[in-house]
Amino acid sequence: MRALPTVPTTAVAVAALAFAVLLPLSARAQTGELNLLTDLNTPFPPGCLAIDVPEQPASAENLLVDQVVQMPSINSNTRDEPVEVQIWRVACADAGFSVVVVRLHPVNDNALVLVPQLFAGAGNVQNPFHEAQLIKLPGSGNLGASGSILPVTGSSWMLAVNPVAIDLSTLFLFDDYNEEFTVELNWGSYSTAQPEGVRFVLDRFEATLDPPQFAQPVLHGRYSGQWILDGAPRQGLVLQIAERIVDNFVFAIFFTYLNDQPIWVVGNSTPAVATPGAVTIAMATLENGAFISDPNQPPRDDVISSNAGSISILPLDCNRIRVSYDFTPLGQGTGTMELTRLVRIAGHDCNPWADPSSD
Secondary structure (H helix, E strand, O other), X not given: OOOOOOOOXXXXXXXXXXXXXXXXXXXXXXXXXXXOOOOOOOOOOOOOOOOOOOOOOOOHHHEEEEEEEEEOOOOOOOOOEEEEEEEEEEEOOOOOOEEEEEXXXXXXXXXXXXXXXXXXXXXXXXXXXXXXXXXXXXXXXXXXXXXXXXXXXXXXXXXXXXXXXXXXXXXXXXXXXXXXXXXEEEOOOOOOOOOOEEEEEEOOOOOOOOOEOOOOOEOOHHHOEEEEOOOOOOOEEEXXXXXXXXXXXXXXXXXXXXXXXXXEEEEEOOOEXXXXXXXXXXXXXXXXXOOOOOOXXXXXXXXXXXXXXXXXXXXXXXXXXXXXXXXXXXXXXEXXXXXXXXXXXXXXXXXXXXXXXXX
């Protein structure tokens, strides 16, 4: 097993805390899908991998590693099982960000191999000392795949690296995901087979070779919030993107004016699994209600809902959306407008790692 320096208990606690901050505990996500609302501090922007982790690279040119590596099977002290190792990058909708995807696939259908431990380090290094995790969903602590049985059909994961090295000597920063860095697959904790690991040096991110997962972003939970139109004072759009176990839906509320009087125009999308591109929502106006604090509220069925048309919301980036509208029933015609974000989400930026000057 890799020989590690002795580190004081308090130093280990600091490193563990840093990893916990980096990868927060995931809330209930759609089954088998990324939860895009609650991944507030992942080392890559939210929605960078939307819906699921891709099982294949975009193309052969996209591959950073494509190699068969001999690994020890369970309870074996020899490297007796060939495993295909593929590593590639997926670009994010936010320019200059990417996710590294690692795929392991046993060559033999009856292979029993444990997922190795991973270590990483910025640049081309002989001994990468940053613990890394292979994760399906954002999470905190040691929730990666290492030590689990590798599915015979293979599996793909996101690579998340502890920012603090085991010996506290170096940092792995968010920019390092896009630069050349070293990844080591290490089975020394499971077997005495030599060598105890294999090391790969990954080329830096190249936008022409590493495309995003989808041509258009997904309207995910981080787009929740308040949006405004330049030049339209004291009005705007409130979006709530609800991420549920089996489906998602979008609740939209326009606070605006009609015939010089305040009005709100509301709509829910049809519950569905998140998909790339625009989301269309039927809109309505409501009347015959009472002020919220009035104890004499009318029955729900007495609050009249009237057709107000429809909108289609297309996410552009974390701080911009394009809304196409048909408000013909309100006498407001059709058109398109670009809205910008007004407020952060509970004190968090949509993309925590973006340069604020670029917002």
